[in-house]
Amino acid sequence: MDLKKRDSLLLYKLQLLDLKIFQIENSDIEKNLIEILLEIKKTDEDVKKLSNELKEKELEIKNIEGEIADLNRRRDKLKEALSSGKKLSEKELNSIQSEIDKINNLTKKNEDVIIEIDEFIEKTKEKIKKQNEFLDIKKKEELNEELKIKEEKEKLNIDKDKYIKKRDELIKKIPEELLNFYQININRFGRKIISVVIEDRCSECGMILPYGLISILKNSDKSINCENCGRFLILKKDIDIDF
Numbered sequence: 001m002d003l004k005k006r007d008s009l010l011l012y013k014l015q016l017l018d019l020k021i022f023q024i025e026n027s028d029i030e031k032n033l034i035e036i037l038l039e040i041k042k043t044d045e046d047v048k049k050l051s052n053e054l055k056e057k058e059l060e061i062k063n064i065e066g067e068i069a070d071l072n073r074r075r076d077k078l079k080e081a082l083s084s085g086k087k088l089s090e091k092e093l094n095s096i097q098s099e100i101d102k103i104n105n106l107t108k109k110n111e112d113v114i115i116e117i118d119e120f121i122e123k124t125k126e127k128i129k130k131q132n133e134f135l136d137i138k139k140k141e142e143l144n145e146e147l148k149i150k151e152e153k154e155k156l157n158i159d160k161d162k163y164i165k166k167r168d169e170l171i172k173k174i175p176e177e178l179l180n181f182y183q184i185n186i187n188r189f190g191r192k193i194i195s196v197v198i199e200d201r202c203s204e205c206g207m208i209l210p211y212g213l214i215s216i217l218k219n220s221d222k223s224i225n226c227e228n229c230g231r232f233l234i235l236k237k238d239i240d241i242d243f
């Protein structure tokens with residue numbers, strides 16, 4: 001299809017408006033919010049995991065305390081046997097004493113384990129506290145971000161309405177055949193069917209254009225295609241857009 005310069009200019013204006021509308025419709029304004037929500041989810045899961053570990057460790061301490069109580073009862077019985085006045089052979093005495101020593105060792109080991117678990121519990125509580133503080137910060141950020149998005153969306157919608165109105169006005173000026181041509185081909189060229197020549201280059205594909213071609217653009221009312229990407233070319237000086 002042959003285009004006149006004024007056709008290309010009309011399509012260039014249409015293309016700019018369509019690009020702006022496209023960008024608004026595809027804007028990524030919720031990106032930050034999504035990141036914040038992911039962080040909140042992950043931290044929530046961490047807190048749950050740590051709280052479960054805490055419960056397990058507290059239960060473990062209770063069990064060990066139960067074991068220590070059992071050991072104490074066994075030792076008390078052995079001590080009773082020693083102090084009952086009953087005559088015991090040396091072998092029996094030694095056996096009871098060695099049993100008491102074993103129980104003392106076991107008790108000491110259990111008490112050491114409790115100390116270790118207590119330290120772990122304190123550290124875990126500290127971690128949970130920090131994670132909860134982080135959660136508070138992130139939840140405030142979430143609220144701020146939601147407000148920001150709401151404002152941004154309102155602003156974008158106002159802009160979009162403005163561009164749609166301009167587009168409606170513009171397409172009244174475009175002959176039907178030309179408009180059909182635009183609509184059929186615009187996606188083929190990555191939403192840019194018209195390319196502006198800047199410093200002798202096609203601004204879309206970057207190709208340096210031959211002098212002859214630039215000369216035709218300068219001295220005729222024709223718009224010609226870029227030899228490389230096929231887009232219609234217009235000169236920067238021919239653009240009279242005021243958005």
Ligand SMILES: [Zn+2]
Pocket residue numbers: 195202203204205206207226227228229230231
């Ligand atoms: Zn090109």
